[in-house]
Amino acid sequence: MPKVTFLHNDGTEDVVDTDPGTSLMQAAMLGGVAGIVAECGGSMMCATCHVYVSEDWMEKVGGRSEMEEDMLESTAEPCRPNSRLSCQISVSEDLDGLIVETPRTQL
Numbered sequence: 001m002p003k004v005t006f007l008h009n010d011g012t013e014d015v016v017d018t019d020p021g022t023s024l025m026q027a028a029m030l031g032g033v034a035g036i037v038a039e040c041g042g043s044m045m046c047a048t049c050h051v052y053v054s055e056d057w058m059e060k061v062g063g064r065s066e067m068e069e070d071m072l073e074s075t076a077e078p079c080r081p082n083s084r085l086s087c088q089i090s091v092s093e094d095l096d097g098l099i100v101e102t103p104r105t106q107l
């Protein structure tokens, strides 16, 4: 069962166990992670599931689609090279140990 760590601005963290195939956003919702809003429920229409992927994990997580690139232009916090929409990341066993940072705000 892949384990994912969400780091928050206040120095706290949430560690969530998730089933393979679950999106990172769903894992956050099921795990009660603060800092992920996901207003659209994963339809890639809100950009309130924004996360910053730890540099060490960027290659394994993979790249963004063109549509995701477009949505990342409307995040509340600045888009960085390691920005991703968590609803677009499928958590596989390969991502066991993944670390992401939540932005200061999503709205």
Ligand code: FES
Residues within 6 Å of the ligand: 025, 038, 039, 040, 041, 042, 043, 044, 045, 046, 047, 048, 049, 071, 085, 086, 087, 088
């Ligand atoms: S949940 Fe809305 S874009 Fe990801």
